Amino acid sequence: MISVIIPCLNEAANIQATLTGLQPLRCRGHEIIVVDGGSNDDTIALASPLADKVLLSAKGRARQMNAGAQAANGDVLWFVHADTRVMPDADRLILQALQRQSAAWGRFDVRLSGSRLLLRMVEKAMNLRSRLSGIATGDQGIFVRAGAFQHIGGYAEIPLMEDIDLSRRLKKTAGNPLCLTGKLLTSSRRWETWGIVKTILLMWRLRLRYALGADPAELARLYR
DSSP: OEEEEEEESSOTTTHHHHHHHHHHHHHTTOEEEEEESOOSSSHHHHHGGGOSEEEEOOSSHHHHHHHHHHHOOOSEEEEOOTTEEOOTTHHHHHHHHHHHHTOSEEEEEEEESOOOHHHHHHHHHHHHHHHHHOOOOGGGOOEEEHHHHHHTTSOOOOSSOHHHHHHHHHHHHHOSOEEEEEEEEEOOHHHHHHOHHHHHHHHHHHHHHHHTTOOHHHHHHHHO
């Protein structure tokens, strides 16, 4: 079984479409766990009919994903953002890849939802960088065997870069990720709201500072 874990906060505009796309997996025996961090919109009401479990957690994506992992029954944990759309056979792609290569974790390529040409360049750069570095981001739908996730203690409960931290620790204990070429469609709202070039420069700056040892709490303030 795959446990699909979706952290969310005020995602009423997206959660229903995301969960609807996951129903074929649910029909095949996988479970969907939504972990809400204190929404004050209709997120919980919209999610409840379309998920096996809707949990309440302290705010913070890492905390929420850890809470979902603790409640999960699956052999594989798949962390999906609330604004991401998945392909209907994603479960088969994950399980076939894990069985074929005896790997412990992996991620998908990503496609951004916007139509601007520059976004095509951004997504290609994201996928290539991940493939070369062995580092996955949350937008890419990280999946991991439950045992490997538990072995490293789950996500570090930091306010930003929790996906980078998880990737680094999984690389040390379980090797490089599987890089599946199937594409998840993720919202480009961040780039389109802040400006594409500005967002690229901000993310480069944050990653560099994190690599140099900056406090994730300080980076989170800059990000927001």
